[in-house]
Amino acid sequence: MNKPIIALDFSSKEQVEEFLALFGEPLFVKVGMELFYQEGPELVRMIKSKGHQIFLDLKLHDIPNTVESAMRGLAKLGVDLTNVHAAGGVEMMKAAKKGLAGSTTQLIAVTQLTSTDETQMHEDQLIYVSLEESVLHYAKQAKRAGLDGVVCSVLESSAIARDCGEAFLKVTPGIRIAGAAADDQKRVATPKAAKEQGSTHIVVGRAITKAQDPVAAYSQIKNEWSGR
Template sequence: MNKPIIALDFSSKQQVEEFLSKFDEPLFVKVGMELFYQEGPELVRSIKAMGHQIFLDLKLHDIPNTVEAAMRGLAKLGVDLTNVHAAGGFEMMEAAKRGLKGSDTKLIAVTQLTSTDESQMHENQLIYVSLEESVLHYAKLAKWAGLDGVVCSVLEASSISEVCGQEFLKVTPGIRLANAAADDQKRVATPGKAREQGSTHIVVGRAITKSENPAASYHQIKNEWSGQV
């Protein structure tokens, strides 16, 4: 069972270091746009030097040549996981994968954000199939392009396993404990539900980072995720 991925939704290196100091074990953490754009590649190198795994969540979406060149640069950072938007298309995803050639970095594609519901997808994106159909289409496109998996909600993880295989990564944000608020996420689930539905990784942010005792909250989530409670 993969470790829960902790979303480091902070804006400075100091905040990250203060948070990580509360743990005495190697973690799997997510560095997103807010943090990367403030602190840059040096922070990623620093976190890797501490022995942590990193999901670099930059959601690249541009023309194929630009994305391929960007991925060649990101490959040098030695992150464990990074991503693109599946909406960028088959050729862009293929180019992104080429850019990572020779590295151990796994590449996944964002299908539909967990902050998006079906009515928003219809109205804002003019995609008139169901949300699940859209997610499954993007997942199949990512697999055909040679990617290692997708970002999706727990609600689609089981269906993606059926069409793309159990080993295809299903990285699922929007994870909350049963008594927690959904915040700005629309499609949320508990760690136990994610495990039952076939998620391969879960991403947890505020339930840990805003906790009075982050290490205790992390282990509670980790235990539920691994089926130990």
């Protein structure tokens, strides 16, 4: 079972170092736009040097040539997982995969953000199918492009496993401990529900990073995720 991915929703290298120092074990962490755009590649190198796995969550979405070139640069960082927006299309996703050629980095595509609900999708994106249909379509496009999986909510994990296979990665944010606030997420679930629905990875941020005892919170989520 993959480790829960901890979203490092911090704004500085110092905060990251302070947080990582709390743990006596290698972690799987997510470095997103806020952190990467302020601290850059050096932060990624620092985290890797400490033995942690990294999901570099930059959600690239541009013309195929630009995305391929960007991925060629990211491949040099040796991250374990990175992503693009599936809305960029099959050719863009293929170009992203090509940019990572020769590296061990796995590539996934964002389907619909877990902060998006069906009404928003209809009104803001003018996509009039159901949210699940949209997510499944993007997942199938990602598989067609040769990607390793997608980012989706727990609610779509089982359908994606059915249509794209059990081995196709289902990386699910919006994970909360039962009874915790949803914050700005619309489609949330517990670690136990994620496991039952077929998620291959879960991403947890504030439930750990803002906890009074982050190590205890991580342990609780990890145990629930692993079925202990």
